[in-house]
Amino acid sequence: AQTVTQSQPEMSVQEAETVTLSCTYDTSESNYYLFWYKQPPSRQMILVIRQEAYKQQNATENRFSVNFQKAAKSFSLKISDSQLGDTAMYFCALNDGTSYGKLTFGQGTILTVHP
Amino acid sequence: TAGITQAPTSQILAAGRSMTLRCTQDMRHNAMYWYRQDLGLGLRLIHYSNTAGTTGKGEVPDGYSVSRANTDDFPLTLASAVPSQTSVYFCASSEVGGTYNEQFFGPGTRLTVL
Numbered sequence: 001a002q003t004v005t006q007s008q009p010e011m012s013v014q015e016a017e018t019v020t021l022s023c024t025y026d027t028s029e030s031n032y033y034l035f036w037y038k039q040p041p042s043r044q045m046i047l048v049i050r051q052e053a054y055k056q057q058n059a060t061e062n063r064f065s066v067n068f069q070k071a072a073k074s075f076s077l078k079i080s081d082s083q084l085g086d087t088a089m090y091f092c093a094l095n096d097g098t099s100y101g102k103l104t105f106g107q108g109t110i111l112t113v114h115p
Numbered sequence: 116t117a118g119i120t121q122a123p124t125s126q127i128l129a130a131g132r133s134m135t136l137r138c139t140q141d142m143r144h145n146a147m148y149w150y151r152q153d154l155g156l157g158l159r160l161i162h163y164s165n166t167a168g169t170t171g172k173g174e175v176p177d178g179y180s181v182s183r184a185n186t187d188d189f190p191l192t193l194a195s196a197v198p199s200q201t202s203v204y205f206c207a208s209s210e211v212g213g214t215y216n217e218q219f220f221g222p223g224t225r226l227t228v229l
């Protein structure tokens with residue numbers, strides 16, 4: 001069975017600062033996909049960034065980047081130049097590539113950006 | 116394009132009553148999923164369907180049933196609701212075999228069982 005752990009229930013950051021959200025996972029598969037989803041107060045689930053395990057290069061999407069450490073099974077999300085609109089719950093999720101796309105989610109981290 | 120729609124948006128239900136949460140997608144995705152979201156637990160998979168006519172159990176299937184009569188619709192039924200089924204329910208879909216197996220989510224249904 002695959003597991004995903006987010007050990008930071010809540011985080012806060014000042015506007016324009018940088019924050020890193022942690023995620024560790026466990027899977028026996030060698031090829032898998034990792035995702036970070038954002039859930040603002042509207043409740044909508046929004047895909048922020050994704051990483052394929054066979055790619056060594058860390059994914060980047062504008063102000064969002066990941067630090068993917070495959071051997072350590074770690075997948076952290078870095079948000080640069082934090083904005084008030086980044087305030088949300090963030091979920092790390094794992095698709096092991098063998099389960100017809102089923103996702104295993106972490107517990108979530110509530111991020112608050114302060115002005 | 117609507118993507119995924121869910122109905123109702125929210126519902127209060129008496130314990131012991133039955134209810135069906137509706138989910139419809141217009142992206143012609145072959146796979147659909149139902150998750151429940153609970154604080155501190157993240158999202159957990161209830162049931163899934165890889166293609167029309169087939170369904171499978173997820174991590175927390177007890178007390179729930181699903182059907183997949185066609186590609187677009189994937190209703191979730193609670194036969195006899197209990198307070199522990201109070202949660203936010205998300206339907207999602209994906210094109211299995213696609214580049215990233217990205218899942219697209221509906222807006223969710225907040226269900227309160229009293």
